[in-house]
Amino acid sequence: xQSVAQPEDQVNVAEGNPLTVKCTxxxxxxxxxxxxxxxxxxxxxxxxxYITGDNLVKGSYxxxxxxxxxxxxxxxxxxxxxxxxSALYFCAxxxxxxxxxxxxxxxxxxxxxP
Amino acid sequence: DTEVTxxxxxxxxxxxxxxxLKCEQHMGHRAMYWYKQKAKKPPxxxxxxxxxxxxxxxxxxxxxxxxxxNSSLLNLHLHALQPExxxxxxxxxxxxxxxxxxxxxxxxxxxx
Numbered sequence: 001x002q003s004v005a006q007p008e009d010q011v012n013v014a015e016g017n018p019l020t021v022k023c024t025x026x027x028x029x030x031x032x033x034x035x036x037x038x039x040x041x042x043x044x045x046x047x048x049x050y051i052t053g054d055n056l057v058k059g060s061y062x063x064x065x066x067x068x069x070x071x072x073x074x075x076x077x078x079x080x081x082x083x084x085x086s087a088l089y090f091c092a093x094x095x096x097x098x099x100x101x102x103x104x105x106x107x108x109x110x111x112x113x114p
Numbered sequence: 115d116t117e118v119t120x121x122x123x124x125x126x127x128x129x130x131x132x133x134x135l136k137c138e139q140h141m142g143h144r145a146m147y148w149y150k151q152k153a154k155k156p157p158x159x160x161x162x163x164x165x166x167x168x169x170x171x172x173x174x175x176x177x178x179x180x181x182x183x184n185s186s187l188l189n190l191h192l193h194a195l196q197p198e199x200x201x202x203x204x205x206x207x208x209x210x211x212x213x214x215x216x217x218x219x220x221x222x223x224x225x226x
Contacts, residue, residue, distance in 0.1 A: 032212050043118070043204055043217035044157070051212045090156055100145050100164060100211050104156035 002027040002093045006105035014113050019081040021108045023074045023091035031093050033074040034102070035065060038088040047089075050074060061085070081112045117141055118218035120205050126224045129195060135221045137188040137205030146188045147215065148180060149204040157204055163188060195225045 003026045013019050025031055032051050036044040048059025050067040058064045065076045074091060091105040118139045127133050137146065145164050149157035162170035163182040171180075177199075179191040188205055202222050206215040 034214055036214075036217075041219070041222075043219045044206075044215075046214040046216070049212075049214055088154065094211055096211065099170060100147075100162050100208065101159065101170065102215060107154065107156050109154070 002031070002095055002101075002103045004091050004093050004103055004105035006089075006091055006108050008108055009106075010109045010111060012111045012113060013081045015083055016080050019076075019078040019085065019110065019112070021076040021089050021091075021110060023076065023105060024072050025074060025091070025093045026072065027093055027095050029095050031074075031095060033065075033067065034092045034094075035059065035063070035074075035076050036090045036092060038090065038107075040087075044090065047076070081110075083112045083114050086110055086112045118205055118207055118216050120203075120218035120221050122221055123219070124222050124224075126226060127192070127195065128226050129197075131195075132191070132193045134192065135190040135203055135205075135223075137190075137218060138186055139207040139216070140186055141207060141209070141216065142185075143207035143209050143216070144185060145208045145210075146182065147206040147208075148188070148190050149206065150199075151202045151204055151220070153202075161190075192223075195223075197225050199223065200225045 005024045034049045035047040055067045089108045092102045121136045148160040151157045160174045161180045166182045181189040202220040204220045206217045208215045
C-alpha cells in the first residue's frame with residue numbers, strides 16, 4: 001500500500017524568504033505524486049503533479065517540486081513566500097492500476113509572517 | 115470558483131434526521147469520490163464511484179449511503195448520524211488515475 005510522510009506539523013517562514021514543505025513517499029512501483037493546498041473553509045486545490053519525465057515540475061502560484069527517486073521525496077518549494085501562501089498543504093500519492101485511491105500525508109500548516 | 119459544486123454548504127441536523135448531500139461536475143470525469151475531513155487533518159476516503167458503479171467502500175457505516183444517479187451527479191444520503199460524524203464532507207472527481215482530483219468546497223455538517 002502507498003503512504004506519504006510530511007514530517008513537520010507547521011512551517012513558519014518570513015515573507016519574501018524561500019518556502020519548502022517536505023514530503024516523502026512509499027509505494028510499490030512508480031508513483032504518481034501530487035501537491036494540494038487548502039485555504040480555510042475551502043476544498044483542496046491542485047498545485048502540481050509528477051507522473052513521469054522531468055524531475056522538476058512547476059505548478060500554480062509560483063510553486064515547484066522536485067521528484068527524487070533515490071530519496072523517495074517530492075518536496076514543494078517556492079522561491080519567495082507571500083502572506084497569501086499561508087494555508088494547509090497536502091502531499092498525495094497514487095500508483096498505476098491503483099484503483100483511483102489517493103494516499104494523503106498528514107498535512108503541513110504553512111504560516112508566512114509579514 | 116471550483117468546477118465541482120457541492121450543496122448545501124452548511125448543514126445542521128439532529129441524530130434522527132434524514133438528509134442528503136449533493137455533488138455535481140460537468141468536466142466529463144468518470145470517477146467521483148466522497149471524503150470526510152476533520153479540522154486540520156487530511157481527507158479520509160469514504161467511497162469511490164467509477165463509471166457510475168461503486169468501486170470502493172472504505173468500510174463506512176451504513177448510516178452513510180452513496181448514490182450516483184448519472185455520470186455528473188453524486189449524492190450522499192445521511193440517516194441516524196452520530197455527533198462524531200460532524201465534519202467537512204468533500205466531493206471530488208477525476209478523469210484518470212494520473213490526473214489530479216478536483217475537489218468541491220465541501221459541506222460542513224454538524225450533528226446535534
